[in-house]
Amino acid sequence: MSTTKSNIIGTDRDYGSLVKEDRVHSSIFTDESVFEDEMERIFHKTWLFALHESEVPKKGDFKLLKLGRFPVIAVRDENEEVQLMINRCRHRGAQVCEATQGNAKSFQCWYHGWTYNTKGDLVGVTGEEAYDKTFDAKEHGLTKVARVGNYRGFIFASHSKEGQSLDDYLGPAKKFIDILIDASPTSEIEVKPGVVSKTMYRGNWKQIGMDGYHPHYVHVSVFKIFSKRESTTGSAVGAIHLEDPFADSSPSLTRGFPNGHAALDFRFQRLPHAKDNTAELQQSEDGRKYVEDMIARYGKEHAEELIAWHGDPHLGVFPNLQLIHDHIRVVIPISSSETQVLMYPVFLKGVGQEINNKRLRSHEAFYGPASNGSPDDAEIFERVQRGLEGDANPWILLGRGINREKSDSDGTVSALISDEITQRAQMQEWKRLMTED
């Protein structure tokens, strides 16, 4: 498979030996040269989540993002198509857009004045007559990201011209993305431009993973709070967790998909609460309407399922996307020991404001730099990063539950909620990409 730069920059390290079935070598979290290779072999090669199309709703709306090392402009062009272009003037390489979001008719490089339209075409060259006759502006448009795909509004991108289709890449994980979108009675979600909680931690990007084993320890202070509340209602559109979803005796599962995607699958744990969730919602006018509209759209049985799942697939799409509770999470690796995490609250279309307000407050309560939940995750990731430096015994164990995995008919593998099937799925994809020719 041809990649952007792997033939120029690359190491001869034997990555195959650093990832075994039940353990990985800690150097993959701490060694900066491994990080360099990850950029080339994973982030400049496989599919990455870029943005949700609702973040650029109108012609000329743009947003800057980072895909691997590449600064990228996502812009809705004059034909309403979302273009992903490298934010780099084709003349001397300066960024042609500096605002992180906004609306523009064109992008001008302020070094020498070259100008590009929203389709990326070079439409203005200062003193063009001084260039050779063979100079053709058509050949100097902004560089497009090699491949762009869209699954129900989720826009993905790959810097590699070749490789499997987005459809194949997502595979059975797609129906988990559906859980998030179909929490809306019109099957539409909205991610608002510029509404995002931006956090960072001093640790490796691979630490952030689906882990059903940690909540009883990392989030013990939150469970204490929940236990003191009169009602545990709160998450999303009315989940009720009167039982522990992280107990191995619960029907919760960890799930591994092809291509490194993974989920904490709470569907079977939440389904028995469908009636309670519906009753809870029906206590308010917006909630009653929501239940009615969901039933009209999806039929009673599926509507109740969707309400019970409350739009929370708890899905990790390798390598940079997670859909958890009420938000879309994007992981941005900065170095082997620094990671940014962007959390975009998801708003449901076709619902009363009370439903979205509740989702927003619920999101804030657990996620963000001063919330109840995610700061403890970030703290643990930093403690891990400091601990990994002491690599006298360098292997990290990921073997929990390896002997009780079950294969499902759709090609996914599942095990109990505390089992490390999710980490194994992610690391096997890491190994596949890092060792691929």
Add this chain to the structure above:
Amino acid sequence: MAKQIVNAAPEAINKGVVSVEQQLRVERFLNYEAALMDEHEYDRWMELWTGDDITYWVPCNSDDQDPNTGVAIIYDDRPRLLERMMRLKDKAAHAYRPRARLIRNVSGVVPLSVRGEELEVVSSFSLGEIRTGTENIWFGKCHYLLVDTSEGFRIRWKKVMLLNNDEAMPNLTFLV
């Protein structure tokens, strides 16, 4: 804060809306609040708040992000603030242990308006933080609605506008 001061009515700047003595009381109060936050004295800080209808708001993305339509870093009413206190005091809340060492300077205290017992005040702060070998510097502006009671000033509403509220920030493991 600059914006609130720039937009203030001329009398709030020229003559001031409170006496010099009252101004000093406000400054002492805000410095007391800052000291309680720096020392992690949560119960005593909580006593500075008055009434059931209180709001502690730290906007995200911009100083004016509407909490009804956008995300906030903190948007607490009294029940949520009380839960925040539980976690700040909980030895098992890992992000808060060990506690950060903090020093903040409060400045730019300008009372903007007086309505009966209620006083609208703005201020700014710079805050040094050391925790687990890492030093962070935080800057912010505060907007308060204070109530002048027989026991001293009390907070009804507080908005904290962090300078970095649209940047990727590390854990905010203390009160601002």
